[in-house]
Amino acid sequence: MKKYIVAPSVLSANYLILKEELTAIKASGAQWIHFDVMNGDFVPNLTFGPKILTDITNYSDLFLDCHLMVKIKNDSVENYLTPFIKAGASSVTFHYEALTPSQLTEFLTLRVKLKLKIGLAVKPSTQVDVLIPYLNSLDLVLIMTVEPGFGGQAFIATAASKIKTLRNYLDQNKMQTLIEVDGGINAETAKTCKQYGVDVLVAGSYLFGHTDLKTRVRELMISDESK
Ligand code: DX5
């Protein structure tokens, strides 16, 4: 029976009680923590950077999945990532739409050079086919099912169908790249993503601020046939 990776997105956490939120995530059995980096450029919102990431990794031993919704200016990708790597990022995912062709080429080399887990994300309007040439060099593909920038938005079902396309391609080519979905995930929308063949479910507003976080994480983690 397939067990899904659940990645609570700390974008929806209450930062006044972040330690308790991280303790609750760990106790729920979630395997990853999703960390959304925004700088007001690629998306119209601002979040956090390496300092808060350091505080989180000093406290939590969970896999730290960094989703970078930024453009890189006047810097190499490696230099840009160095503070995040020092802060304990376990994986870094950039948006395909945000990187120039030369930045994308450099990013792909960092997987081996820095022994880093890397991913590429696509916005709802970007076809997943654009990533096919790079799949061999990626640990994960992040399918956005909302417009990146904010938690609490409604799931875009048409964007989720890209999971199925990608699952078929990966299976046919015997590739191990993980498929991650992010945006509007709850018990219902997770079912659809599981049917399509997702591996990792990111969820923010569905998990934080609810007393039954553990039950919700467990529900996302198990396959629907096992009930
Ligand atoms: C949005 C972020 C998401 C966000 C998801 O751009 O990438 O990770 O936290 O939040 P929910 O689960 O509330 O849609």
Ligand code: ZN
């Ligand atoms: Zn995210």
